[in-house]
Amino acid sequence: MAFRREKFVPRGGPSGGDGGRGGDVVMQSSQRHNTLIHFRYNPEHKGQRGEHGMGSNCTGLDGRSITLQVPVGTSLYDAETGELIHDFSEPDERLVIAKGGRGGRGNQHFATSMHQAPREHELGRAGEERSYRLELKLLADVGLVGLPNAGKSTLISRISAARPKIADYPFTTLEPNLGVVTVGEEPDLESFVVADMPGLIEGAHLGSGLGVQFLRHIERTRLLVHLVDVSDASGRPDPVEDFKVINNELASFSSKGQSADEHPLAGKPMIVVATKIDAANPEKLKKLAAHAKRKKLEFHAVSAVTGEGIEELKWALAKRVRQDAD
């Protein structure tokens, strides 16, 4: 509420401006987000408040809306009724999930010929306040493959909260395990889903070992991480041979029949990771690195025991997953 007060303008009349609108809370589907982990850290979100109206009929600024990003595939449910509000099935779908309040009107609106100095004005309306439940079926972005005992489960337990069974005998892992990996911090937090797979052996595509029936789980991943044990724990002499065995199985699984080395699992991007470098046989490590280089595949070396190379690998995975989303 305000009145115009100016020299030589007697009874200037009401001049209270309106309040600004409150910002909305908008939800938008994004290809850059792979998980809902950012809501775990930060579950409450508000649009900005609108500013107060001012004298001289000035309207207050509208509050900024905020946009919450969710991965494609997220379902939005009303937390109270359980009703499905929306399935975000395409990128860049936008939905206002809580409307900002309307600003109150200033006293300028309440003047009539009979009532020229109104003191009436409105208060702003409260914005909507709502609770939702978000649901996302996790799809792995990265698949860990390798021979039994290569250290796949150990690696996922180092880089995510997943706690699969780990043991020094083959076929410890009987079913894929998913883990959410995060790098960086809000607001630049990135996250992606890694699948720890049961070990593969030669002849898997013919039904040996656990077979390849699980590979369909990583058919839709963006990236394969191929783990090769370069210590002597494997009891196998040649890491490059180990690498080729797995690639053969991957190629046999993909129905298109490309050559094993060039198109593992239908040409999926691959990173090669030497594992157990705390106990590495230097010759094996060198040989594998050289082979990866020849094949123009990104190469990393890690130890889940000492932590060496783990952080670098996490960032490298995040980068490759991000590149693929662009």
Ligand SMILES: Nc1nc2c(ncn2[C@@H]2O[C@H](COP(=O)(O)OP(=O)(O)OP(=O)(O)O)[C@@H](O)[C@H]2O)c(=O)[nH]1
């Ligand atoms: N020294 C050393 N040992 C490791 C490392 N990573 C894993 N191991 C050991 O290697 C063995 C096999 O590890 P897992 O993680 O169960 O191997 P996996 O690839 O998941 O095996 P499957 O599930 O059977 O396919 C375990 O005894 C681990 O403790 C490492 O970085 N250094």
Ligand SMILES: [Mg+2]
């Ligand atoms: Mg395992």
